Amino acid sequence: MTDPGTDHTSVAQQAAGPDELRERIDRFVRSRVIPREAVLDAGGPAAADALADLRGQAREEGLWALPLPVELGGGGLGFGAYAALAETEGASDHGPAALGSAPLLDVTMLGRHGGTAVREAYLKPLVAGEMRTCYAMTEPDVPGTDPARTGTRAERGPDGSWLVSGRKWFTSGAAGADLVTVMARTGGSAGDREGLSLLLVPTASAGFRVVRELPVLGAGGQYEIELDRVRVPADHLLGKPGDALAIAGERLQLGRTLRCLRWLGQARRAFDLMCERAATRSGSRGPLADQQLIQGHVFDALLALRTTRPLVHEAVALIAAGRDARTEVGLAKVAAARMLQQVADSAIQVHGAAGLGPDTPLPGLLRTGRAARILDGPDELHITSVARRVLRGYATDGGPVTA
Incomplete structure:
Protein backbone atom coordinates (compact mmCIF):
# COMPACT_ATOMS: atom_id res chain seq x y z
CA MET A 1 0.00 0.00 0.00
CA THR A 2 1.21 3.51 -0.85
CA ASP A 3 2.38 5.34 2.27
CA PRO A 4 1.16 8.95 2.57
CA GLY A 5 4.57 9.94 3.86
CA THR A 6 6.22 9.10 0.53
CA ASP A 7 5.73 10.89 -2.78
CA HIS A 8 5.13 8.70 -5.83
CA THR A 9 4.47 9.57 -9.45
CA SER A 10 0.71 9.25 -9.72
CA VAL A 11 -2.04 9.26 -12.26
CA ALA A 12 -2.97 12.74 -11.06
CA GLN A 13 0.59 14.03 -11.38
CA GLN A 14 1.02 12.54 -14.84
CA ALA A 15 -2.18 14.20 -16.04
CA ALA A 16 -1.48 17.69 -14.69
CA GLY A 17 1.26 19.72 -13.04
CA PRO A 18 0.84 20.81 -9.43
CA ASP A 19 -0.20 24.36 -10.28
CA GLU A 20 -2.78 23.22 -12.82
CA LEU A 21 -4.13 20.63 -10.41
CA ARG A 22 -4.44 23.21 -7.64
CA GLU A 23 -6.28 25.60 -9.99
CA ARG A 24 -8.70 22.85 -11.03
CA ILE A 25 -9.44 21.97 -7.42
CA ASP A 26 -9.88 25.64 -6.56
CA ARG A 27 -12.41 26.05 -9.37
CA PHE A 28 -14.23 22.89 -8.32
CA VAL A 29 -14.53 23.93 -4.68
CA ARG A 30 -15.51 27.54 -5.40
CA SER A 31 -17.92 26.92 -8.28
CA ARG A 32 -19.49 23.61 -7.25
CA VAL A 33 -18.98 22.80 -3.57
CA ILE A 34 -19.36 26.23 -1.94
CA PRO A 35 -22.66 27.06 -3.73
CA ARG A 36 -24.15 23.86 -2.26
CA GLU A 37 -22.90 24.32 1.30
CA ALA A 38 -26.33 25.25 2.68
CA VAL A 39 -27.79 21.97 1.40
CA LEU A 40 -24.80 19.96 2.60
CA ASP A 41 -24.86 21.61 6.02
CA ALA A 42 -28.54 20.79 6.50
CA GLY A 43 -27.98 17.04 6.17
CA GLY A 44 -30.65 14.52 5.26
CA PRO A 45 -31.50 12.99 1.87
CA ALA A 46 -30.97 16.24 -0.05
CA ALA A 47 -27.44 16.53 1.34
CA ALA A 48 -26.69 12.90 0.48
CA ASP A 49 -27.88 13.45 -3.09
CA ALA A 50 -25.82 16.62 -3.43
CA LEU A 51 -22.69 14.93 -2.11
CA ALA A 52 -23.16 11.96 -4.43
CA ASP A 53 -23.51 14.32 -7.38
CA LEU A 54 -20.35 16.23 -6.43
CA ARG A 55 -18.41 13.00 -6.02
CA GLY A 56 -19.51 11.87 -9.47
CA GLN A 57 -18.29 15.16 -10.93
CA ALA A 58 -14.96 14.84 -9.10
CA ARG A 59 -14.46 11.37 -10.58
CA GLU A 60 -15.31 12.58 -14.08
CA GLU A 61 -12.73 15.35 -13.80
CA GLY A 62 -9.95 13.13 -12.46
CA LEU A 63 -9.92 14.84 -9.06
CA TRP A 64 -11.14 11.90 -6.96
CA ALA A 65 -9.22 10.70 -3.87
CA LEU A 66 -5.94 12.27 -4.96
CA PRO A 67 -3.88 11.42 -1.83
CA LEU A 68 -5.10 7.81 -1.60
CA PRO A 69 -3.29 4.78 -3.04
CA VAL A 70 -3.59 4.05 -6.74
CA GLU A 71 -4.06 0.34 -6.10
CA LEU A 72 -7.16 1.17 -4.06
CA GLY A 73 -8.65 3.54 -6.62
CA GLY A 74 -7.04 6.81 -5.53
CA GLY A 75 -4.75 9.31 -7.23
CA GLY A 76 -1.55 8.19 -5.51
CA LEU A 77 -0.24 11.60 -4.45
CA GLY A 78 2.21 11.42 -1.57
CA PHE A 79 1.55 13.63 1.43
CA GLY A 80 4.13 16.23 0.45
CA ALA A 81 2.53 16.73 -2.97
CA TYR A 82 -1.01 16.59 -1.61
CA ALA A 83 -0.33 19.22 1.08
CA ALA A 84 -0.37 21.99 -1.51
CA LEU A 85 -3.84 20.85 -2.59
CA ALA A 86 -5.26 20.22 0.89
CA GLU A 87 -5.35 23.94 1.66
CA THR A 88 -7.38 24.55 -1.50
CA GLU A 89 -9.71 21.60 -0.85
CA GLY A 90 -10.24 22.71 2.72
CA ALA A 91 -11.66 26.13 1.85
CA SER A 92 -14.99 24.37 2.38
CA ASP A 93 -15.61 21.87 5.16
CA HIS A 94 -17.24 19.70 2.50
CA GLY A 95 -14.33 19.86 0.05
CA PRO A 96 -12.47 16.75 1.27
CA ALA A 97 -15.65 14.64 1.28
CA ALA A 98 -16.71 15.85 -2.17
CA LEU A 99 -13.26 15.18 -3.61
CA GLY A 100 -12.76 11.83 -1.88
CA SER A 101 -9.77 12.68 0.31
CA ALA A 102 -11.69 12.62 3.60
CA PRO A 103 -10.81 8.97 4.48
CA LEU A 104 -7.05 9.56 4.20
CA LEU A 105 -6.50 9.22 7.96
CA ASP A 106 -8.45 5.99 8.29
CA VAL A 107 -7.10 4.42 5.12
CA THR A 108 -3.57 5.18 6.32
CA MET A 109 -4.22 3.77 9.78
CA LEU A 110 -5.95 0.61 8.55
CA GLY A 111 -3.37 0.09 5.82
CA ARG A 112 -0.52 0.23 8.32
CA HIS A 113 -2.06 -1.50 11.31
CA GLY A 114 -5.07 -3.50 10.13
CA GLY A 115 -4.80 -7.23 9.51
CA THR A 116 -5.37 -8.88 6.16
CA ALA A 117 -9.12 -9.35 6.74
CA VAL A 118 -9.60 -5.68 7.64
CA ARG A 119 -7.59 -4.40 4.70
CA GLU A 120 -9.36 -6.64 2.21
CA ALA A 121 -12.84 -5.88 3.56
CA TYR A 122 -12.69 -2.14 4.04
CA LEU A 123 -9.93 -0.27 2.21
CA LYS A 124 -11.37 -0.24 -1.31
CA PRO A 125 -14.92 0.64 -0.17
CA LEU A 126 -13.49 3.48 1.93
CA VAL A 127 -11.55 4.91 -1.00
CA ALA A 128 -14.57 4.49 -3.27
CA GLY A 129 -16.72 6.50 -0.84
CA GLU A 130 -19.00 3.52 -0.26
CA MET A 131 -18.23 3.34 3.49
CA ARG A 132 -17.57 5.94 6.16
CA GLY A 239 -1.88 -3.69 15.66
CA LYS A 240 -1.30 -5.71 18.79
CA PRO A 241 -2.98 -5.44 22.21
CA GLY A 242 -1.53 -2.40 23.95
CA ASP A 243 -0.59 -0.55 20.74
CA ALA A 244 -3.28 2.12 20.98
CA LEU A 245 -1.20 5.08 22.11
CA ALA A 246 1.51 4.51 19.51
CA ILE A 247 -1.04 4.20 16.69
CA ALA A 248 -3.07 7.14 18.00
CA GLY A 249 0.03 9.32 18.19
CA GLU A 250 0.86 8.52 14.59
CA ARG A 251 -2.70 9.25 13.52
CA LEU A 252 -2.90 12.50 15.46
CA GLN A 253 0.34 13.80 13.99
CA LEU A 254 -0.97 13.35 10.46
CA GLY A 255 -4.53 14.40 11.32
CA ARG A 256 -3.59 17.63 13.05
CA THR A 257 -1.39 18.63 10.13
CA LEU A 258 -4.18 17.92 7.65
CA ARG A 259 -6.52 20.08 9.69
CA CYS A 260 -3.96 22.90 9.81
CA LEU A 261 -3.76 22.82 6.01
CA ARG A 262 -7.54 23.01 5.74
CA TRP A 263 -7.70 25.84 8.28
CA LEU A 264 -5.28 27.77 6.09
CA GLY A 265 -7.71 27.33 3.20
CA GLN A 266 -10.64 28.52 5.30
CA ALA A 267 -8.68 31.50 6.61
CA ARG A 268 -7.75 32.47 3.06
CA ARG A 269 -11.45 32.33 2.20
CA ALA A 270 -12.27 34.67 5.09
CA PHE A 271 -9.41 36.97 4.06
CA ASP A 272 -10.70 37.16 0.47
CA LEU A 273 -14.19 38.02 1.70
CA MET A 274 -12.80 40.73 3.97
CA CYS A 275 -10.75 42.32 1.20
CA GLU A 276 -13.63 42.17 -1.29
CA ARG A 277 -15.89 43.86 1.26
CA ALA A 278 -13.33 46.58 1.98
CA ALA A 279 -12.67 47.20 -1.71
CA THR A 280 -16.33 47.44 -2.76
CA ARG A 281 -18.11 48.97 0.25
CA SER A 282 -18.34 52.72 0.76
CA GLY A 283 -19.73 54.80 3.58
CA SER A 284 -20.19 58.49 4.28
CA ARG A 285 -16.41 58.78 4.71
CA GLY A 286 -15.60 57.04 1.46
CA PRO A 287 -14.46 53.49 0.59
CA LEU A 288 -13.75 51.19 3.53
CA ALA A 289 -10.42 50.33 1.90
CA ASP A 290 -9.24 53.89 2.50
CA GLN A 291 -9.80 53.68 6.26
CA GLN A 292 -6.64 53.05 8.28
CA LEU A 293 -8.38 50.85 10.83
CA ILE A 294 -9.66 48.63 8.00
CA GLN A 295 -6.18 48.52 6.52
CA GLY A 296 -4.93 47.41 9.93
CA HIS A 297 -7.31 44.43 9.87
CA VAL A 298 -6.09 43.49 6.40
CA PHE A 299 -2.44 43.77 7.38
CA ASP A 300 -2.78 41.78 10.59
CA ALA A 301 -4.76 39.05 8.87
CA LEU A 302 -2.26 38.76 6.04
CA LEU A 303 0.61 38.67 8.54
CA ALA A 304 -1.09 35.85 10.45
CA LEU A 305 -1.63 33.85 7.25
CA ARG A 306 1.87 34.38 5.91
CA THR A 307 3.60 33.52 9.20
CA THR A 308 1.47 30.44 9.89
CA ARG A 309 1.79 28.78 6.48
CA PRO A 310 5.57 28.07 6.77
CA LEU A 311 5.03 26.48 10.20
CA VAL A 312 2.43 24.12 8.77
CA HIS A 313 4.55 23.18 5.78
CA GLU A 314 7.55 22.54 8.02
CA ALA A 315 5.45 19.90 9.77
CA VAL A 316 4.34 18.56 6.38
CA ALA A 317 7.93 18.16 5.21
CA LEU A 318 8.95 16.21 8.31
CA ILE A 319 5.94 13.89 8.12
CA ALA A 320 6.52 13.32 4.40
CA ALA A 321 10.13 12.40 5.21
CA GLY A 322 9.01 9.99 7.95
CA ARG A 323 10.67 12.02 10.70
CA ASP A 324 9.49 13.00 14.18
CA ALA A 325 7.34 16.12 13.78
CA ARG A 326 5.81 16.41 17.24
CA THR A 327 7.27 19.83 17.99
CA GLU A 328 6.45 21.20 14.55
CA VAL A 329 2.91 19.80 14.60
CA GLY A 330 2.31 21.32 18.04
CA LEU A 331 3.49 24.73 16.88
CA ALA A 332 1.48 24.52 13.68
CA LYS A 333 -1.72 23.38 15.38
CA VAL A 334 -1.76 26.24 17.89
CA ALA A 335 -0.74 28.82 15.30
CA ALA A 336 -3.26 27.69 12.68
CA ALA A 337 -6.20 27.53 15.09
CA ARG A 338 -5.45 30.99 16.47
CA MET A 339 -4.89 32.34 12.96
CA LEU A 340 -8.23 31.09 11.65
CA GLN A 341 -10.06 32.59 14.60
CA GLN A 342 -8.25 35.91 14.16
CA VAL A 343 -8.76 36.21 10.41
CA ALA A 344 -12.44 35.22 10.58
CA ASP A 345 -13.01 37.68 13.43
CA SER A 346 -11.40 40.52 11.43
CA ALA A 347 -13.47 39.64 8.38
CA ILE A 348 -16.65 39.80 10.47
CA GLN A 349 -15.61 43.17 11.89
CA VAL A 350 -15.07 44.60 8.40
CA HIS A 351 -18.47 43.25 7.27
CA GLY A 352 -20.24 44.73 10.28
CA ALA A 353 -23.72 43.35 10.99
CA ALA A 354 -23.69 41.49 7.67
CA GLY A 355 -20.86 39.35 9.00
CA LEU A 356 -23.02 38.07 11.83
CA GLY A 357 -25.88 36.77 9.71
CA PRO A 358 -26.52 33.85 7.38
CA ASP A 359 -25.49 35.54 4.12
CA THR A 360 -21.76 34.81 4.47
CA PRO A 361 -19.82 31.78 5.72
CA LEU A 362 -18.01 33.93 8.27
CA PRO A 363 -19.94 32.82 11.40
CA GLY A 364 -19.14 29.20 10.53
CA LEU A 365 -15.48 29.99 9.90
CA LEU A 366 -15.22 31.81 13.23
CA ARG A 367 -16.88 28.88 14.98
CA THR A 368 -14.41 26.47 13.39
CA GLY A 369 -11.46 28.59 14.50
CA ARG A 370 -12.71 28.87 18.06
CA ALA A 371 -13.51 25.17 18.36
CA ALA A 372 -10.11 24.31 16.86
CA ARG A 373 -8.40 25.74 19.91
CA ILE A 374 -10.02 23.01 22.05
CA LEU A 375 -10.80 20.05 19.80
CA ASP A 376 -7.95 17.79 18.71
CA GLY A 377 -5.92 18.88 21.71
CA PRO A 378 -6.39 22.26 23.44
CA ASP A 379 -3.81 25.01 23.03
CA GLU A 380 -2.56 24.38 26.55
CA LEU A 381 -1.68 20.74 25.80
CA HIS A 382 0.39 21.64 22.76
CA ILE A 383 2.07 24.59 24.45
CA THR A 384 3.22 22.58 27.45
CA SER A 385 4.21 19.53 25.36
CA VAL A 386 6.34 21.57 22.97
CA ALA A 387 7.92 23.64 25.74
CA ARG A 388 8.83 20.56 27.79
CA ARG A 389 10.36 18.87 24.75
CA VAL A 390 12.46 21.93 23.98
CA LEU A 391 13.58 22.38 27.58
CA ARG A 392 14.57 18.71 27.87
CA GLY A 393 16.91 19.28 24.95
CA TYR A 394 18.69 22.06 26.81
CA ALA A 395 18.92 20.00 29.99
CA THR A 396 20.31 16.88 28.32
CA ASP A 397 22.30 18.28 25.39
CA GLY A 398 23.35 21.63 26.73
CA GLY A 399 21.92 23.59 23.85
CA PRO A 400 18.97 24.27 21.58
CA VAL A 401 17.66 21.36 19.56
CA THR A 402 14.65 22.78 17.75
CA ALA A 403 15.02 26.58 17.48
Missing part, protein backbone atom coordinates in the same frame (compact mmCIF):
# COMPACT_ATOMS: atom_id res chain seq x y z
CA THR A 133 -15.54 5.73 9.35
CA CYS A 134 -15.11 7.71 12.54
CA TYR A 135 -12.71 7.71 15.48
CA ALA A 136 -13.76 7.49 19.15
CA MET A 137 -11.21 8.37 21.81
CA THR A 138 -12.59 11.05 24.16
CA GLU A 139 -15.07 10.11 26.89
CA PRO A 140 -17.51 12.27 28.90
CA ASP A 141 -15.41 12.01 32.04
CA VAL A 142 -12.03 11.41 30.39
CA PRO A 143 -10.46 14.07 28.17
CA GLY A 144 -8.57 12.97 25.11
CA THR A 145 -5.49 14.62 26.60
CA ASP A 146 -5.39 11.93 29.32
CA PRO A 147 -6.07 8.65 27.50
CA ALA A 148 -4.57 6.55 30.31
CA ARG A 149 -7.83 7.13 32.21
CA THR A 150 -9.92 5.57 29.43
CA GLY A 151 -12.95 3.86 30.96
CA THR A 152 -14.14 1.90 27.93
CA ARG A 153 -13.17 -1.75 28.31
CA ALA A 154 -12.82 -4.70 25.96
CA GLU A 155 -12.88 -8.24 27.33
CA ARG A 156 -11.64 -11.16 25.31
CA GLY A 157 -14.02 -14.07 24.80
CA PRO A 158 -13.13 -17.77 24.47
CA ASP A 159 -13.26 -17.53 20.67
CA GLY A 160 -10.81 -14.60 20.61
CA SER A 161 -13.44 -11.96 19.88
CA TRP A 162 -13.79 -8.85 22.05
CA LEU A 163 -16.78 -7.56 24.03
CA VAL A 164 -16.57 -3.76 24.17
CA SER A 165 -18.45 -1.62 26.67
CA GLY A 166 -18.21 2.11 27.29
CA ARG A 167 -19.26 5.55 26.19
CA LYS A 168 -17.46 8.04 23.93
CA TRP A 169 -18.29 11.55 22.87
CA PHE A 170 -17.28 14.27 20.39
CA THR A 171 -17.04 11.50 17.83
CA SER A 172 -17.17 13.25 14.45
CA GLY A 173 -19.64 11.84 11.94
CA ALA A 174 -20.71 8.89 14.10
CA ALA A 175 -24.36 9.02 13.02
CA GLY A 176 -23.53 8.18 9.41
CA ALA A 177 -20.49 5.98 9.94
CA ASP A 178 -20.22 2.31 9.03
CA LEU A 179 -17.15 1.74 11.21
CA VAL A 180 -15.82 3.35 14.36
CA THR A 181 -12.31 2.93 15.72
CA VAL A 182 -12.62 2.71 19.51
CA MET A 183 -9.87 3.12 22.09
CA ALA A 184 -10.52 0.65 24.92
CA ARG A 185 -8.66 -0.86 27.83
CA THR A 186 -7.77 -4.50 27.10
CA GLY A 187 -5.34 -4.90 29.98
CA GLY A 188 -3.76 -3.17 32.95
CA SER A 189 -5.52 -0.83 35.34
CA ALA A 190 -7.03 2.65 35.08
CA GLY A 191 -4.22 5.17 34.84
CA ASP A 192 -1.76 2.78 33.16
CA ARG A 193 -0.49 3.88 29.76
CA GLU A 194 -0.07 0.22 28.86
CA GLY A 195 -3.03 -1.99 28.11
CA LEU A 196 -4.88 0.34 25.73
CA SER A 197 -5.89 -1.01 22.31
CA LEU A 198 -7.75 0.12 19.20
CA LEU A 199 -10.65 -1.94 17.89
CA LEU A 200 -12.49 -1.41 14.62
CA VAL A 201 -16.20 -1.70 15.41
CA PRO A 202 -18.92 -2.07 12.73
CA THR A 203 -21.68 0.33 13.79
CA ALA A 204 -24.37 -2.16 12.73
CA SER A 205 -23.28 -4.43 15.61
CA ALA A 206 -25.77 -5.23 18.35
CA GLY A 207 -25.19 -3.03 21.38
CA PHE A 208 -23.88 0.00 19.45
CA ARG A 209 -25.99 3.15 19.52
CA VAL A 210 -25.72 6.86 18.94
CA VAL A 211 -26.86 8.49 22.19
CA ARG A 212 -27.20 12.09 21.00
CA GLU A 213 -25.78 14.78 18.79
CA LEU A 214 -23.48 17.32 20.48
CA PRO A 215 -23.74 20.69 18.70
CA VAL A 216 -20.47 22.63 18.83
CA LEU A 217 -21.31 26.33 19.21
CA GLY A 218 -24.58 25.55 17.46
CA ALA A 219 -23.21 23.40 14.63
CA GLY A 220 -23.85 19.66 14.35
CA GLY A 221 -21.66 16.76 13.35
CA GLN A 222 -20.33 15.60 16.72
CA TYR A 223 -21.95 12.71 18.61
CA GLU A 224 -21.99 10.77 21.85
CA ILE A 225 -22.02 6.99 21.36
CA GLU A 226 -22.50 3.99 23.64
CA LEU A 227 -21.21 0.44 23.31
CA ASP A 228 -22.97 -2.18 25.41
CA ARG A 229 -21.06 -5.46 25.15
CA VAL A 230 -20.54 -5.02 21.44
CA ARG A 231 -18.91 -8.13 19.98
CA VAL A 232 -15.92 -7.31 17.77
CA PRO A 233 -14.14 -9.99 15.72
CA ALA A 234 -10.63 -10.89 16.86
CA ASP A 235 -9.18 -9.76 13.53
CA HIS A 236 -10.60 -6.24 13.99
CA LEU A 237 -7.91 -5.36 16.54
CA LEU A 238 -5.51 -2.80 15.06
